[in-house]
Amino acid sequence: MFLIDREKNEAISLSKKTFQELNFKERRHLQEWICKNTDILGEKLLVIQKEFSGFDDTKERLDLLAIDENGNLVIIENKLDDSGRDVVWQSLKYASYCSGLTKRNIKDIYQRYLDEQGEQKYAEKLLCDFFGVEDFNEVELNNDAQRIIMIAANFRKEVTSTAMWLLDHNIKIKCIKVTPYELDGQILLDTEQIIPIVDAEEYLIKIANKKQEELINKERKQTRHTIRIDFWTRMLQKMNDKSDLFKNISPSKDNWLSCGSGYSGLVYMFVVTGNYARIELWINRGLQDENKILFDSIYAHKDKIELSFGDQLDWQRLDEKKGSRVAYWLKDVSVFNEEDWDRMIYFLTTNMIKFEKTMKSILRDIMKK
The missing domain is CATH 3.30.1460 (Yope Regulator; Chain: A,)
Incomplete structure (x- = not known):
């Protein structure tokens, strides 16, 4: 990444850093940045819980649980300098756990999150506001497949390879590469969607959706x-x-x-x-x-x-x-x-x-x- 000096008409290299060098932590920093601004992930999301552990018979916790503008649940896994080799498996487990959550479950999860944050607000109203509807009965939640977003500074080859395979089989998965830079004591954060490649995302989704077109058309009759x-x-x-x-x-x-x-x-x-x-x-x-x-x-x-x-x-x-x-x-x-x-x-x-x-x-x- 470069900074353009207009007066000197030159490009100045910014110092690329690791999260470890900057003493940033996964939960304390990266997770909080996403909660406060989901644009980091390239889209508008409503975060409804962090460190979610509401799974029966397991103590596992997913980093962030969110909802997208189509009412899909989004499982967000944050890593720092290295994605690790097991992040895809973890994310798939969490997605399977969340697949059974009902509309009421989701509203209750969000209300608990608001209460834990000390927010004097009602989940039902905020969900209506997010979707731009007046009546909570009009809100549709978790009716489609769950989505996965993984974010890290570097992704291992086994992770990207598996993510591409899952995407080809109509699993909605996204990998976001995040890189910190330093300039005169200021920290800059660069994000890049590496899977699917942004310019090819629509095409790849169309190819995956084509395989299920007949099934989707049948189901649409009931929507x-x-x-x-x-x-x-x-x-x-x-x-x-x-x-x-x-x-x-x-x-x-x-x-x-x-x-x-x-x-x-x-x-x-x-x-x-x-x-x-x-x-x-x-x-x-x-x-x-x-x-x-x-x-x-x-x-x-x-x-x-x-x-x-x-x-x-x-x-x-x-x-x-x-x-x-x-x-x-x-x-x-x-x-x-x-x-x-x-x-x-x-x-x-x-x-x-x-x-x-x-x-x-x-x-x-x-x-x-």
Whole structure:
């Protein structure tokens, strides 16, 4: 690694070090750095436990347990200057132990971690925030294969060879090489993903996935994403027979669909979960203060709006968040229960048409001002 001196127009070599020379320790230093900034591993992760030992009939501890943005459990093994020869075997054991963890197990593990760290926070809420959902029922955890990330300054040949073989057989494994440098008493840390090679990662994953394509396609029919697409397809057919509001909207794997209102940052949304169905006007024009002023302007017409709509609405200013919403709910229904679909579709389509008609003149007058 080199430092470029702009004035002298030259590259200055930085002093490459070992963790041992710098007196850095695996648990006290490298593990803590990862906990506080998972960008070291090249992706956004939520660390839910360290030195995890919650395995029956064994005293073994994995270094870090995390969750990725797809809800997969990630087993992280940290080594310092040498990976050791047994790191792959250890990681595979831990992955097998973690494969049986349920959604509730994972939430409880994370809550214990927060409590141990002295965090006055709730695991359920933080998990919802991490995945960007409102309802914990929408959080999907450990439904896919577990992942392994190994990090060390140097990897032995038997480790890299085994990791490549596992990757070829669709085991999600990653090796991160980490190197410390010193410059005038400052320590710099360089990280490099060596397996899979970053530029070839997508290609290698595609090759591995192709071998299981038929099995994956069969399993997908039972996934939540497929169920949602089927629901939205049926609902949009009904909606488009009654209104042009969602005419150009396609079915989605997400639990929401939206369309524009004709004004920037104001969208009409359908939302469905395992517990409810909802229509709403979502207000988010980018600036929090502007959103709250706009919400207050609409709320000033509350009585007129609810009289025209024919029922009370849920007015959510959401002071702690950037956006605000005006919503109408149908409780105790589930998008994952097809027997509820007709009732949900009737509720969503009928009330969205009425809701948009009610809001149209109000929004027009407010936006003019």
